[in-house]
Amino acid sequence: xxxxxxxxxxxxxxxxSADLLAKADIYAEGLTEKSRKLxxxxxxxxxxxxxxxxxxxxxYVEYGAADIGIIGKDVLAETEKDVYELMDLGFxxxxxxxxxxxxxxxxxLTDWAHTRVATKFPHIAEKFFNRHGMxxxxxxxxxxxxxxxxxGLSESxxxxxxxxxxxxxNNLTEIARIxxxxxxxxxxxxxxxxxxxxxxxxxxxxxxxxEREGTP
Ligand code: PRP
Numbered sequence: 001x002x003x004x005x006x007x008x009x010x011x012x013x014x015x016x017s018a019d020l021l022a023k024a025d026i027y028a029e030g031l032t033e034k035s036r037k038l039x040x041x042x043x044x045x046x047x048x049x050x051x052x053x054x055x056x057x058x059x060y061v062e063y064g065a066a067d068i069g070i071i072g073k074d075v076l077a078e079t080e081k082d083v084y085e086l087m088d089l090g091f092x093x094x095x096x097x098x099x100x101x102x103x104x105x106x107x108x109l110t111d112w113a114h115t116r117v118a119t120k121f122p123h124i125a126e127k128f129f130n131r132h133g134m135x136x137x138x139x140x141x142x143x144x145x146x147x148x149x150x151x152g153l154s155e156s157x158x159x160x161x162x163x164x165x166x167x168x169x170n171n172l173t174e175i176a177r178i179x180x181x182x183x184x185x186x187x188x189x190x191x192x193x194x195x196x197x198x199x200x201x202x203x204x205x206x207x208x209x210x211e212r213e214g215t216p
Contacts, residue, residue, distance in 0.1 A: 006048065
């Protein structure tokens with residue numbers, strides 16, 4: 001059997017992803033996101049894990065450095081990488097939206113045209129605003145997006161909402177829903193053909209586990 005290399009994102013999806021794969025017999029001893037060792041191997045099961053920064057997971061998979069990966073649909077859509085999206089794993093549910101300070105609402109979405117929007121997702125944001133015929137100024141940030149309007153960096157944000165707590169605590173109000181997201185299993189195009197049997201078995205096993213146990 002050939003090795004299967006799996007890219008997993010550090011952060012919120014890491015543990016759920018690793019636990020789910022372990023149930024499908026894809027695991028390695030010492031696999032934690034804190035590990036200093038970035039490739040972790042299980043020789044007996046012929047599995048390598050790459051522990052990657054979230055935004056890099058689709059890149060590893062596109063170039064075949066990893067055969068498969070687990071990544072949020074938001075990041076996948078933003079990076080626009082050429083990979084197969086094989087399965088919606090159901091967990092990590094969230095949505096991307098536009099929010100503005102609660103006390104600065106305007107009548108229509110298009111009233112925000114030509115203002116500055118802070119976001120980690122400039123490609124998704126631009127597609128969304130283009131669909132509404134709105135030209136915007138995009139300010140690419142790497143985290144704590146909610147700070148944007150508070151410190152006067154931008155008029156609005158495009159960001160992820162999970163529970164809504166962050167918006168609330170920063171007095172921001174959602175004014176437009178852009179897309180829903182959840183964790184996806186992605187596969188390198190060549191690996192899907194070359195390692196079809198193994199990847200196909202894995203997806204069937206994952207489906208069974210999710211059906212039996214529900215979304216983790
Ligand atoms: C995400 C997102 C929001 C928060 C939303 O940030 O950017 O800040 O989660 O979650 P909530 O609706 O449950 O409050 P993340 O924790 O991924 O970190 P980041 O700020 O570094 O992007």
